[in-house]
Amino acid sequence: MRLRTHYWLLAISIVLPVAVFCSIALDMLLTAQRATAMRHIEESARSAALEIDAEIRRAQSVLRVLANSHSLASGDLRRFHQEASAANAGHGGWIILYERSGQQLVNTRLPFGGPLPVRPDPGVVAQQIDTGNGLVSGVKWGLDLKRTFVTVELPVVTAAGDRRVIAQAFTPSYFAQSFKGRTIPPSWMGRVIDGSGVLIAQGGGVDGVSGIRMPADQLARLHSAAAGTLRHEADSGTALVAYFVHSALSDWTVMVSAPEEEINAAVVQGMSVAIAGFVLALGMALLLGVYTGRRLVRFVSSASKAARTLGGPKPVSGLRHSNIGEMEALNDAIRDADMRLRAEMETRANVELERNELLVRERAAREHAERQNAAKDEFLALLGHELRNPLAAIVSAVAVLDHSGQAGMPAQAADAARGVLRRQSAHLRSLVDDLLEVNRALMGKLALNRRELDLADTTRGCLETLQTGGRLDNHSLELRAAPAPVFADATRLAQVIDNILDNALKYSPAGTAIEVQVAQQDGMAELTVRDQGLGIAPELLPHVFNAFVQGEQTLQRAQGGLGIGLTLVRRLVEMHGGTISIASPGRGRGTSVAVRLPLRPGNGSEPESRPPTN
Template identity: 55%
Template sequence: MRLRSHYIVLAISIVVPVAVFGGIALHILQDTQHSSAIGRIEQSATLTARAIDADIYRAQSVLKVLGHSHALARGELARFYVEAREASAAPGGWIILYDTNGQQLINTRLPYGTALPRRADPEQVTAMLASGKGQVSGIKWGAALKNHFVIVEQPIQTATGQGYAIGQAFSPAFFAHSFAGGTLPPGWRVAILDRAGVIIARSENADKFVGVTVRPATLAVINKKRSGVFTHPSGDGNDVVDAFTRSERSGWSIIIGAPLAEIDAAVWRGVPVMGAGLVIALIAALTLAMVAGRHLVRFVARASQAAALLGQGGEVNALARSGIHELESLNEAIREASKRLQAEMRSRSDAENERNALLVSEKTARARAEEQNAAKDEFLAMLGHELRNPLSAVASAVSILDNGRNIDDAMAQRARDVLRRQTDHLRKLVDDLLEVNRALMGKLELDKAPVDLAEVLQRCVDTLKASGRTAAFTVRLDTVPATVNADPTRLLQVIDNLLDNAIKYSPGGGEIVLSVRHVGDAAELSVRDAGLGIPADLLPHVFDIFVQGKQSLQRAHGGLGIGLSLVRRLVELHGGFVRIDSEGSGKGSTATVTLPRLAGHAAVAPDAPAAPSARLRRVLLVEDNADAREMMSMLLQLRSCEVVSAASGPEAIATALAVQPELAFIDIGLPDMDGYAVARALKADERTAGIELIALTGYGSEKDRTLALDAGFARHFTKPIRLDDLDLALS
């Protein structure tokens, strides 16, 4: 039997099973496509439900934020009306505020001061306040609105104990955006139902069907389970496949329907194409087998000759190409073997060169690791020096104050001044380390607003003058108003670091020139000093972290070398850039910050801190560190506070119930029961829910602030608390 006959038999033995199983595969594919089409409807319903949940969650978040409004707590409804209009969660929505009797106090759909009605179900307000849980209504008819609406409501209680219900109302058309935009096929229909089965929104004939209850049969199906698929005849007599799911937050149901005929048509459209492809593939396979059989004998003969030549050590220069992939792979293997034999000596030489290169690379990596290790040791030594210096001064000042009657008032005042300066210095070191770490990890967050760059610069200079830092310098300002979109706190941090460097590296005093000017569409701030200047070799690296100029063992200039790194990161986050120029050692330096300027925007003036009242306050202090608890108690007593303290969470809750303080300073890092749990427990008990809670902690990231506010804290301060912040809390 010839080789060609073997190939024919082989082709037939392949074609017949392929044809049989191909038919089976087409049937399975048809079922799979049908299931896929149904799955697409279910997925569309789920995505629509998630979009609705996201809208409701956004509305609930807005209501919770408004619940913490200071204007509402003070009863300033006009100001709260403005805040509510600005905070509305969606276009076309409006905010309604109810008192405990269901009387509308504010309705942002109407002008402030308009006479407002009392809601028809005031008992719902009482129920929400009692349970502490909000609700999402079904569709309602607004007589004054002359239209349907739904409302997301949340109970709130102010720091004074006053209870309200606040709601975000929406027209039904708002929820149509979840299925608008042409993302669904034209024949599909979408409907959103409330818990009673009343249509809230619909993709077709919304004016006709909104507010209408669906058929009892449909309502019975969707009430049995959370999601599913069912088929039913439509009004025009065609069968429709409906997929439904229920919203987690609102309890509403979303139904998406597609004509069954359209689904089946989409499935059958692909079957003929796939069937034709299978037939063509079978014919092609049979033809290829016959052609391959004709060429195989000749190819095997040529391959045998080439293999014999290769075994004799000869070089195979060329082989006739084959149209069959497997045979061409054999050709390639023969050619590759020839190349490897010819290149064996060359490969050995290349391996030797590579080994030498690896040795050089290893030496380079080792040298770099040693440099990094040295940099680490230098930074740790520098950090130890920077921490020991203020700690030494603090310890000496404490020893002086311990002498009591052996020191006069002037000496005691100087010791206290040293304590204040050095603790501020330690706080700045820790803050700089934490800030630069957050900057390098990309976790800094900005609270931007239009501010006047010149005004911020003036505030920073006034602070330095008040502290006596600029006594040995002539500070000259040359500024023009320049409004930028910036975080005022971070902007003060940038300017303070630049001014601190100008003062630190100008030991002989002299003139410091500060300017703010317009450069095209940008605002440019510059700080120029006549101090030590920057050597040319150091200038390209001044923004690298931990980089400083050479210093003696006395380290007269101090610092950790991270200020300018932080400055650059903060400026870049504001969309600007910073540069440092210097003509060399002894010739001073100039720092220039360039920020995008806002044209036609008025700068926002900072709020003035409130002055603390002189009346006696009852304050609860929760702190597990005995020394910190004692010192903070004394500081509060000096501010006319009656202080009771606790060292743990359970003790704090018991003390709060017994003493009923107005204000509570609570540490977060408490043993067994953290400060967040304490705050939630106090807010959950109506006997202690009215206590103003202040978080005083060493955890100071934006995430920590958010967690504190969510737990019920009114304010969040990091340790050690500044006196201005303490007065603000007490006010």
């Protein structure tokens, strides 16, 4: 065999492995690039769908808040119009209130008091009221608007018992903003399509108008699966590849499209590089057969190993430098692909982290709602228990009065029955007054009549009242009071002190001591009440200021009450610019309550000590 033949065989043996390995590496690279591009399209579509669902949830939350509006319950539609205008969920949107007949009662797009139209599909309103299910509409045409719009609607029952439907209306351009600011090329296009195939909004690099209907074949593909890919043509005839996903809260579909030519551009470029390298390898094979062959084999081997580590936790390493431009371009392509893959994996990890955070927030919100519901049920049971006892006594007293004129009924029985009626009626009135007082405090309807007071004198007055009423007979009291001038409402301040002292007496066994101290500390007037009573469990301590919170009660409910006193106390202290704190080592180890109020400029004095009283 001739030497030239050996050279040709050597050239072929060099070029053929290089071509094979380059093809494998190129195929892996191009496959990764195509998959990356498709994932980018998919992530863009899913992210836009999540944002649109978030906007729908936000609109529903606004509608639920408006449903609980006091002005809506009282029928003050003018004020409700103002509240709805302020609470509007989105720029360019408006809120509409419908009655069952479809008649608009409020429309924030129009000034209040003007004539309002009747909805053309009143049956939809009645169906929502009957089923209690809201809806997210498709594209509608507003005759008076002269443009399309969509609505998020919610049936509600007001506090007055009226059944209404509240709707948040949006112009389609509002949802086109979901594609703005996203990292998608200008040549891509995002669309939002309703369930009937009508275009709601279009954004991205190509702006469009709503109201256009999708072709029947594309609509059938969109309805065939929850998500997937779709190939179609733009109005200009450009072939597009798209990914679509359905909204979780509506029958809308979000679709992101990219030119297929752009997706395949990397494939064509890669093929050109491979062909050029192959031709160059054939031209140099005769001159650099053995030398170049060995180097090419080592180079392709390192490239293959690097390709298998694409997207790993560390950047690709071990690529051999080559003086051949095409081979070095392959190195750069592998590094670029590795960087993109790791960036994509990092992006997906961040998205997964955000999703987990959203799940945690949703779980926390659900647990909070369950706790609120349990507190409501507990309060209703507690209120029923508190009302049952005085009502039973009142019914018995009325029965005694009904038989007071009959023979054998003692005359003093009627007087005793009237006494029962007076006491129990006063008890009922006290319960209702407590509820109204807390409600006014929480709604900010309490007004303070402040004047110059001495916290020590006010505390002494409250203790003297308890002493006169015999409340301190079973307890020993130690009072240490130094002058502590404050600027406060005398009635409300006495109410705060009475409530704290009443709790100390109520939850302290007979014969225990109660310490009361008034002092000046760090520029504040401080009232401290310590008892040796039942104490507070650690799990209950963070919630003692919440309305209707009480510790465990026996069936007889010896302590009684609705659990709203400390809620009112904290609100009154905060209205005076002060703070209140409660500390307890645990059950059966007593409680310490500290109230701090801003100190009016004045001179303090030594604490005044009084011997314990029984």
